[in-house]
Amino acid sequence: MSIFNQIYQRMYQTTIPDEPVCQVCQRPIELNRQFMDIPCLCQSCAQAMQKVKKVYKIDGIHWYVLYVYTDFLERLWFQLKEQKDIVLASLFLADEDVDLRSYCVCAMPSSEQKRLNRGFEPILEVFRNTGIDVYSPLYKTANIKQSNQPKAKRQEIQDVLQLKSCYWMPNKPILLVDDVCTTGATLSKACTLLSTSKVFIISAHPLWMASQQPNEVANAPWIW
Numbered sequence: 001m002s003i004f005n006q007i008y009q010r011m012y013q014t015t016i017p018d019e020p021v022c023q024v025c026q027r028p029i030e031l032n033r034q035f036m037d038i039p040c041l042c043q044s045c046a047q048a049m050q051k052v053k054k055v056y057k058i059d060g061i062h063w064y065v066l067y068v069y070t071d072f073l074e075r076l077w078f079q080l081k082e083q084k085d086i087v088l089a090s091l092f093l094a095d096e097d098v099d100l101r102s103y104c105v106c107a108m109p110s111s112e113q114k115r116l117n118r119g120f121e122p123i124l125e126v127f128r129n130t131g132i133d134v135y136s137p138l139y140k141t142a143n144i145k146q147s148n149q150p151k152a153k154r155q156e157i158q159d160v161l162q163l164k165s166c167y168w169m170p171n172k173p174i175l176l177v178d179d180v181c182t183t184g185a186t187l188s189k190a191c192t193l194l195s196t197s198k199v200f201i202i203s204a205h206p207l208w209m210a211s212q213q214p215n216e217v218a219n220a221p222w223i224w
């Protein structure tokens with residue numbers, strides 16, 4: 001091959017884009033998926049993200065659940081939170097036309113220790129590309145994982161949630177957002193601290209969803 005041909009071939013190769021790979025499992029993305037709603041996931045990962053869009057009415061407040069917290073989502077959150085694969089945060093709302101301008105969106109907090117270890121707040125990363133301002137009027141005074149605790153201790157755990165004083169927020173109905181709902185206890189506590197209008201949960205545990213089945217609002221309109 002002539003030197004010109006070699007140069008031409010090298011230049012041509014640099015213009016070919018890399019084969020797109022799934023952001024979760026790193027396997028190549030099937031050709032038929034590359035123009036889909038969530039183009040950065042392979043078929044099996046996209047299917048494993050079980051979107052449910054269920055609405056519950058709990059103590060007069062509407063709670064909106066986007067995904068079921070399956071084993072797949074547990075691994076996904078772990079990869080995002082503990083392995084700091086922050087880019088995964090954009091997956092959850094990637095194919096949604098999120099419009100929450102009429103609300104003051106408030107995030108449930110991680111503990112200070114978690115936030116310092118991670119260097120980011122996962123729920124804020126989920127909303128980063130939506131252009132929505134997310135406020136953090138709450139804080140936790142200790143780092144206790146709710147799901148590891150016996151029922152009797154959960155009241156104590158709820159007491160670690162506190163409201164910041166002198167924290168400015170826009171005067172709009174409050175939409176409380178959380179990444180994972182396991183027992184709902186901390187979210188319920190937050191509802192009492194803030195005059196919450198609605199609750200939006202990215203992923204809810206199937207056991208919690210089963211327990212809330214009597215509160216499910218069938219055919220309720222979605223939040224956006």
Ligand SMILES: [Zn+2]
Nearest residue numbers: 022025042045
């Ligand atoms: Zn995949």
